[in-house]
Amino acid sequence: MYQTVVGLEIHIHLNTKSKAFCSCLAEFGDEPNTNVCPVCLGYPGVLPVLNEEALTQGYTVARALGCNLSQRTLFDRKNYFYPDMPKNYQITQFHDPVGRDGKIEFQAHDGTIKTIRIHDVHLEEDAGKMIHAGDMSLCDYNRAGYSLLEVVTEPDLTSGEDAEAFLLSFQRLVRYLGVSDGNMDEGSMKCDTNVSIRKAGEPLGTKVEIKNLNSTRFIKKAIEFETKRQATALETNQRIVQETRLWNENRDVTESMRSKEGSLDYRYFPEPDIPPFLPDAAFWAAVESRQVELPLARKHRLTAAFGLSREQGDFVAESRFMADFFEQAAKESGNGLAVANWLMGDVQKELNHFNLSLEASPLTPFRLAQLQKLLDSGRIHIKIAKQLLDAVFEQNKDPEVVMREKGLEAITTxxxxxxxxxxxxxxxxxxxxxxxxxxxxxxxxxxxxxxxxxxxxxxxxxxxxxxxxxxx
Amino acid sequence: MSDAPSPWKSFQAKKEAYLAYARPWEKKVGSFLTFRPEAPSSAGSGPSGARPLEGLPFGVKDNIAVRDFPLTCGSKMLADLVSPYDATVVARAKAAGASVIGKTNLDEFGMGSSTENSALGKTSNPWDQSRVAGGSSGGSAAAVAAGLVPFAFGTDTGGSVRQPAGFCGVYGFKPTYGVLSRYGLTAYASSLETPGILAKDLGLVKTVFDAVKGRDPHDQTSLDPESQPVRPVKTIAVLADLADLDPGVKAVYEQTLVHLKALGYTLVPVTLPTLEYAVPAYYTIATAEASANLARFNGIRYGHRPVYAENPEHLVRQSRTAGFGNEVKTRIMLGTYVLRSGFQDQFYTKAQKVRTLISNDLQKVFDQADLLLTPTFPVPAFVHGDKTMTEFQQKLADKFTVTANLAGVPALSFPAGLAGGLPVGMQFTAPAFCEARLFEAAAAFATRVPVADCPGTSLDWSK
Amino acid sequence: MDIGELETTAALAQIDLGEGDLARLGDAVSQMLAYFEKMNALDTEGLQPTTHALVKDNRVRPDIVEPSALADDLVDRAPEREDRFFVIPNVL
Structure with missing residues (x-):
């Protein structure tokens, strides 16, 4: 039986307002070539101007992933020609990335806690976009120069399911840190996947890189497909070729990408236009101040503190907003279990009914806690409580106010x-x-x-x- | 030092007389690729108190961006490109009251020592039109020497301001790396180069420098000048052994030593054991950086476009193959090679370490003396198409100038005398941020050897 | 430098070399490389490479958007365009 060995190269768009190396707006979906200037179009004479926020966010992620943080970080040029890359080199970090050698825990598919090692975390710039239309290709450079962060893991994952679980947990992490929306369908998170197989105890096999994976589900499927393909190849005494393959989402298979072998030599060298950056005390303090309790730790703490089930814990820790909402309402009401039940049940129904997100809804932790306190003190019963919750959504008022206005308080004397x-x-x-x-x-x-x-x-x-x- | 020379202040008022003087000269020397004295760029609108260059026209090497002027870099690749923006040094000179009247010729992308590598025009030395003006800022040097502009910007990657200044008998100033913003300078070798200033009047060099220097938000390698303790220059280092000098250059060098002694300076003989490694280190680093810097020219967003291409790669290759000249291709190939995996440590990384060694060596010289004196170039201006001065030999001859670029320190080529009717430049090199020493010693020297005017040039039109 | 290395290098640089170019550029490049090898005579053991000429302090820019006033102007400079797109040939 073969073991699957998976390593990931995850790219996220950072939440900077402007691009990484110029002041153009970093926004998705504008008219083509509107957010461009001489710098991001690679005009002669212009120079990259590093955005501090990109650096801060890069270090923030590297710190959260337990990396050794670089005391002197440097950019490099990665040289290759591609029409979507205006300078025909990408500014990236090769020799001195913001962080190296990290590790992070995640909850695997089977619920166990596993650790994945992080090879490095580095900043770079995105390329433009090409649209192929008949015998011509159309180039749009709005995206060229976006701040990108690449996180490279060690080959520590052993299944498609775990790769998916890790990616979802990584997505939660970057959202908790507020550095990226992590949406794969909008391209703000991308992931290339390296897959090899081996028999237990044997050295690592030849790895294959899979690209064009734009959902976590495809990543899981691609790893599973690739495991089978490679196993079949080995069983029939074929050699596995080190290559890049593309995921074909219509056929659920990986396909070899014809490569110009031997023509890739990126000739990395230090970017002379950007001086090295040496974080000072104020910078380190900013990175520290952006650290948050990570999703897994938060889930464990909330679960233990309020006696939640695993399902409830997963639910309330899913986003930082939900976790903050839950924790505040749970503390305020003194009844975390009930608050979790509200959030998973009736609150979800109301949100669906009004087509709202929790963030945008009139329900606040204070209002939910008030509702539960009214219930716990016997001033209302459960039926009235549900009426009041509905009234909060309808009228945007505190439950207690509605209760008084409508005379819904329990008769207790x-x-x-x-x-x-x-x-x-x-x-x-x-x-x-x-x-x-x-x-x-x-x-x-x-x-x-x-x-x-x-x-x-x-x-x-x-x-x-x-x-x-x-x-x- | 004098203020900006007054004759040029009447440039606008005496335009007709100026044109009558300038046109024949320009026809002889071909210093400009774009010459618009009738319709110069507008000057900026800084407060008049802060307009030390008020009314002065100037020339700009055609690898420096001037809004609405061509930015050809002397290359077919960019023959049709009009710059959408101003370089910082240009914007600051405009704000100080000056206006651009033309873009000067150069070796393609700054790669050369004769301006013969320009794909777009031929520039001759005003002193002798059978000879080259030097390079790569040959057009700027020729324009200043012929009296067509009071000053011009050039760019200096390995001597490209100082060497043509020496050939044409004007001052050529390369400041400390970073003190003049590179924003708008079409990059050749980013870690080595800087804009530079050429003028016949030393005071004007300093006035222009003061007007345009300092940190620029568009260039994160730019720096504010550091105020150094002001103390008079007393000691000048001279190389103990100077081989391979042209006899004329040697003679001027020796007279220079005599004048400097007479001025009261103490000459300190020193050695620069790494001098012979400066040129290989320089060309390794310069070509490596150039190979990446010139990758952006691919005919997609601007620049030379082939008539037909069947696929993107074909388009890019045809654009580059037809757009670049031979010397540029040679340097791109060299630079690509020295960065390739398997060769990078042996060439590129080695050169960067040699660079460290050369800086250390130079520091030792400045521990012993306030300035270093060398010739600017081992020979005076050579004749067009000179077969004895091959591309390779021209590179070897950069040995006196490249050291300042490798170490990032300031240097000034000053007119030191004539040899066989041709001007010969000598060079002072100073520690980083010690530009004041260069100006002080060169001004003192000029009290003994005034700058010679190129025969036939005059400012009579301004009267 | 042999022809193979020269061709690999030219491919990386995206430059086509014809027969004449191969010989001429090959000679010029080889001559310079041989000259570069002179550096091997120097002992650089333990020296840090100089990657930047003069470095003083950290240089960064605040994350502030300045909408590009030049976008239309730059699109107008395209050698070939379709609407607001830069156009290149596509492989069918």
Whole structure:
């Protein structure tokens, strides 16, 4: 049986407002060649001007991935010709990347915690885009010069499922850190995958690089396909060729990309236009201040602190916003389990109904906590609580305000309930007489009448005790 | 030192007289690729108090960007390119009140020592039109020497301002690396080069320098000048053994030593054991950087475009094959080779270490003396098409100038006398940021050997 | 430098070399490379390579957008364009 060995090269677009080396707007989907200037179009005489925010975000990720951080980081030129790359070299980091030798834990497909080592984290610039139209190709350089961060893992993953799990956890990580939206379908996260197979205990096999993978599902499928393909090749005594293959999403197969072998020699050398950067105390402090509790740690802490199930833990830690929302509401209400249930159940229903995200909805941690406190203190029951949640979404008001305005508070005192009981007794005098004469079966009818008369607001225990007292 | 020479202030008012003087001269020397004295660029609109170059016309080497002027770099590749922007030194000179009247000829992309590698025009030495003006800033040097502009910008990667200045009998100044922004200078060898200033009046060199120097947000390798403690220059280092000098250059060199002694300077004999390695280190680094810097010229976004291409690679290869001249191709090939894996350590990385050694060597010289004196170039201006001065020999002859580029320090070529009717330049080199020493010593020298005017040139038109 | 190396190098540089070019450039390049080997006579053991001429302090730019006023102007300079796109031939 063969073991699959997978390493990933993940690229993310950083959340910088301007491009990495010029002040052009870094935004997706504008009219072609509108966000371009002499620098990102590679005009003669212009020079790259490094964006500090890209550096800060790069170091922030490297730090979160447990890397050794470079005390002196440097850019290099990677030389190759391609029409979408205006300078015909890419500014990247080869000799002194922002971080090296990191490691990070993630929850594997089977729920176990695994560790993956990080080879390096480096900054670079993106290229433009080409659209092929008949006998011509159209070049749009709006994307040329976007800040990119590349994270290269060691070959520590052993299945397509784990690769997918790791990518999803990495996506959560960069979102938690606020450095990228990590959307693969919009191209702000990309991943090239290196796959090889070997028999247990044997050295690493020949690796194949797979490109054109624009969803985590495709990555999982491609690794699984490639494992089978390579195993079949070895079983039939064929050699595995070190090559780049493309994922064909229509046919669910990887296909060899005809390569001009031997023609790639990137001739990396230090970028003379950008001086080395030596982080100072203020820079390190900025990187430190951007560290957050990472998704996995947060999930573990919240799960333990509030007694959540694994499913609830996964749910509330999915995004930093959700985790913050949950944690605040859980603390405020003192009932984390109930808050988690609200968030996974009725709140999701309301969000779907109103077609809103939690971020954009009128529900706040304060309002959710208030709702749960009203419930826990007996001032409302569950049915009223659901009405109030709906009212929060409809009216954008605090649940307690709605409760007061609509008079939905539970009836919890004898003084409030007595006059209502009086009226019920008056209306149903024969039933009362029958019960007093010993027909206990009809008690339930009276309870129902009292609840009806109070729109269900009467506390059931109070109703029972008051009826018992009156009926002797 | 004097202020900007007053005759040029009447340039606008005496335009007709100027044109009558300038046109025949320009026809003889061919210093400009674009010459628009009738319609110069507008000067900037800085406050008049801060306009030390008010009213002065100037020339700009055609590898430096001037908005709405061509930016050909002397290459077929960019023959039709009009610059969409101003280089920082140009923008600052305009803001100081000066206006561009033309773009000067050069060796293609700054690669050469004669301006004969220009694909777009021939430039001759105003002193003797059978001879070259030097290079690569040959057009700038010829324009200044012929009295067509009071000053011009050049670029100096390995001596490209100083050597033509020497050939044409004018001052050629290369500042400390970074003190003049490279923004707008079409990159040849990024870690070595800088804009430079050519003028016949030393005071004007300094005035222009002061007007355009300093840190630029568009160039992160640019630097503010550092104020160095002001102390008079007392000691000047001279090389103990100077071989392979043309007899005329040697004679002027020896007279220079006599004058400097007479001025009271102490001459300190020194050796620069790494001098003979400066040229190989320089060309290794310069061509390596050039191979990447010139990769952007591919005919897609601008520049030379083949009539027909069947695929993108074909388009790029045809554009580059037809757009670049032989010397440029040779240097791109060399630079590509020295960066290739398997050869990079042996050539490129080795050269960068030699560069460190050369800087250390030069530092030792400056521990012993305030300035270093050498000839600018071992020979005076050679004749057009001279077979004794092959491309290879021209490169070897860069040995006195490239050291300053490798070490990033300032240097000034000054007119030191004539040999056989041709001007000969000598060069002062100073420690980083010590430009003041260059100006001081050169000004003192000029009190004994005034700058000779090129025969037939005059400023009479301004009267 | 032999012809093979010369051709590999020319391919990396995206320059076509004809017969005459091969001989002429080959000679010029080989002559310079032989000259570069002179550097091997120097002991550079333990020396740091100089990658940047003079470096003083960190240089970075704040993340502020300045919309390019030149975008239209630059698109106009395209040797061949379609709408706002730069055009190159495509392999069918």
């Amino acid at each position: 004898e003084e409030q309930l007595s006059p209502i009981v009086d009226k019920v007794f008056e209306a149903h005098a024969t039933v009362v007489e029958a019960i007093k004469a010993g027909d206990a079966r009809q008690k339930g009818f009276l309870v129902g009448q009292v609840m009806k008369a109070t729109d269900g607001r009467a506390a059931p225990a109070l109703v029972n005790s008051l009826l018992a007292k009156r009926l002797g």
